[in-house]
Amino acid sequence: MPSTERALYHRLAVAQSEGRAPSVVAAVVRDGVPVWCAGRGEVAGEVPGPEVQYRIGSITKTFVAILVMRLRAEGLISLDDRLGRHLDAPAGGEARIAELLSHAGGLAAEPRGPWWERTEGSLRPELPDLFGERPLRHSPGRRHHYSNTGYALLGALVEHLRGRPWYEVLREEVLHPLEMSDTTLLPRAPHAEGWAVHPHADVVQPEPAPDTGRMAPAGQLWSTAADLCRFAAFLTVGDDRVLGAADVEEMRRPAVPAETRDRDTSYGWGLQLLHHRGRVLAGHSGSMPGFVAGLWISPAERLAAVALTNATSGLSAPTLAADLIALVAEHEPPLPEPWRPMSRVDPGLVAAAGVWYWGTAPHVLRVRAGRELELAPAGSTGRGSRFRPEADGTWTGLEGYFAGETLRIGSGADGAAGGSRGPGHLDIGTFVFTRTPYDPAAPVPGGADPEGWRGKPDDTDA
Missing domain, CATH: 2.40.128 (Lipocalin)
Structure with a gap:
């Protein structure tokens, strides 16, 4: 409806203007089909569209989690297995795979310096190079502590069990079946450049976009709004060629509360969970220098939204995506599925x-x-x-x-x-x-009083 489209575009325009972002592109998916997409600002002198690549940061982690879930589906691992059973890890080997998926493995949040998001992965060529003197900050399983290094280990697990680089596995097992040909390890044209916007002046400077090497499973990928719409549709209902609906639903279940005072967030297996304006959303936020991304789905309403921007800070793409879902649901509430009698009767x-x-x-x-x-x-x-x-x-x-x-x-x-x-x-x-309260014919633990139900007791009933 025109009024819905106007509301969505207004929210996008306000986000770009007030967030002082060089560009932003956002899209909405309903019932697995993209129904709205718009851009604001400029990329190479043009308003960005659904085919322009942006770096998606930690949304990469959800892709890696799907690869791990596929390993489980094939019986190669159990999520209760300790990582060390399958991978000679320099740290984190005592953590269970499920704990690493939900950031409860106790590992440090970041790898050993320098700042990995702005430096080449060649500085950390091997797994031991990721860890300093104190790789564990908490006992595994005790608490949620967001860990980029934990996902570097999960990517290494995929490589070890598949015998080839994790991105090659991702391309073959996930991206190709979902027709996500524009989700890549390194950028391809047309893509947005990442910018840092001065907090007190309307000026910018470019941010580096290195290949992060061993840390790539934590946040390396580039993608487009069009590809992420396909991914959001998959996360809503699954796809048996990649991962079935039951497994995807399992990923969306809360595993641990988030490490924050904000009670509106928690974490599943590779998916963040957000309570936003009366609904529970599943998805992930992402950020790398010069980029912020957000992808959320509302399975109950069969709605999803993505938002991508090329500024280090200022515009909250995750909040924008969540607001777009709320706007569509408020303007055009989803229709329930038509009731039908079941085909087979037991x-x-x-x-x-x-x-x-x-x-x-x-x-x-x-x-x-x-x-x-x-x-x-x-x-x-x-x-x-x-x-x-x-x-x-x-x-x-x-x-x-x-x-x-x-x-x-x-x-x-x-x-x-x-x-x-x-x-x-x-x-x-x-x-x-x-069928009746305390049915004497049923095996109720402790049995039913042989005299059955009675009226108000008096002193002679003692």
Whole structure:
């Protein structure tokens, strides 16, 4: 709608003007399709468009995390493995791979000097050159501490297990399937130059853009708004050629709270999580000298946005991208998916749908497509979760208190789950849910009082 486009362009224009950025380009994706893109300022004398490259900084880390998740999907690693099991690391070998993905490995934030983002990677040709006398700043797994060196090690892990440079692996396994041909290790034309803008005068000077070598997995990549729109669409729903929807969703789950007093942020596996204007966004910010980038997705609304600028500071591209999502959602709320009955009916599961009681607290069990179950409190108290079906006839909780716990449907009157009189009970991690409060026929731990329910007790009931 014209009013939405005007609001988006106004936000972009204000960001470029007030942020004093030489240029900025931003785009919005809805339902996997780019629906808006605009630029402001100049690159080589022209307003930048979706095909102009910018350096994307730490958004590189999300690409590396996907390569690690692919290693897990192939059974080459477990995220619970310690790094040292697979890589002869000069530091961080005791950290679990999952901890490195979520910046909880305890490693120093930056490699040994000089400032790696502005100096050539040839100064740090080998992994031991990244670490000083105190490579660990915290015990692995104890706290979130953002670590660029940790992602350098994850890139080295990919190289070791694949037998070739991490970017070659990325190009073959991720960029090519997603048709992201303009995401590269080094810049190609047309690309923006990175600038430092004087804080108190309207003047600029160029920033260096070195090849950071061993540190490249932490922030080397260049990309375009068009390519990042494709990447955002992938991060929203997955792509079986790269990583399935369930694995991508797993990356978006909070692993650790961020190392900040700001309670609105946390970190998953290679993805930052941001609470912004009433919604939870997943994605990543990125910065290198001369560039700031932001990419966020709102999976629940099937929306995403990217923003790229070529100034070291001033314009917050991550905030701009998050605001663009909010503007679209406010001006044009997403339509819900049309309801359709499921294609295959499991009578036993249909019999299990309805009200169940944990003790005296009512809950409602709903049956969704694909045999997925959804349990929710019917009142103000209780615990709920979605449950994924497993091959052995059980279900696994996906969120909240029941995340990872097993749900089993107990046998009915005829001895079978979902029998002629329906299931007898639900068992979720030893919690027994019954059709009536404390059903004496169900295996409620501790049993039900043989006298059943009664009125107000008097002194003779002692």
